[in-house]
C-alpha cells in the first residue's frame with residue numbers, strides 16, 4: 001500500500017504538477033457557475049490541492065476535504081474543513097454539496113461503484129461531479145497503474161469511456177476532457193432528487 005499517512009509534505013509540494021493548466025482553466029470556468037456560498041467536497045482530497053485551485057477563484061465557497069489519511073489532511077490549508085473518512089461511506093447528509101471533486105483518488109477506492117453512488121447521494125440535484133484520473137490507455141498511465149498494483153493498491157484505473165459509462169450508470173450525465181495521459185469526467189447529477 002502507498003503510505004499516504006507519511007506523504008503529506010511530498011503531496012503538498014508536488015501534487016499540483018499532476019494537474020495540467022488546461023484542466024485548471026476548465027475547473028476555473030466551472031467555478032464561475034457555482035452558486036454563491038455553496039459547499040464543495042474534495043473527496044480523497046489529501047492536502048487540498050484541488051480545493052486550493054478553486055479557492056483562488058472563489059473564496060465565498062466552503063471547502064470540505066474528505067480523506068482517510070490524517071497525515072495528508074494535516075497539511076491541508078486552513079480554509080478547508082477536514083474530515084477523516086472514505087468516499088465509499090461518507091459522513092455527510094444527502095443533497096448537501098453543490099459540487100464534488102475527486103482528483104487522482106477514485107482509483108484508490110476499494111469499491112469505486114459504491115464511491116460513485118455516495119458522490120451522487122451527497123450532491124444536490126443538478127450538482128456537479130468532477131473526476132480527474134490517469135488514463136491507463138496511455139503509456140505513462142499504464143506504467144503508473146502497474147506500479148500501483150505492485151504496491152498493493154486497488155488500482156482501479158478505467159479508460160475514459162469506461163469510467164464515463166460507469167458514472168452514467170450511477171445516474172450522472174457525463175462528458176470527458178482529455179489532457180495527454182490524464183483526463184477528467186465532468187458530470188451533472190439528475191435534476192430531481194432520488
Ligand SMILES: C[S@@+](CC[C@H](N)C(=O)[O-])C[C@H]1O[C@@H](n2cnc3c(N)ncnc32)[C@H](O)[C@@H]1O
Pocket residue numbers: 004011015016043044045046047048049050066067068069072085086087088102103104105108109110
Ligand atoms: C494520489 S493522492 C491524491 C490526493 C489529492 N487529491 C491530490 O490531488 O493531491 C490519493 C488520495 O486518496 C486517498 N484515498 C485512499 N483511499 C481512499 C478512499 N477509499 N476514499 C477516499 N480517499 C481515499 C489517499 O489517502 C490519498 O490522500
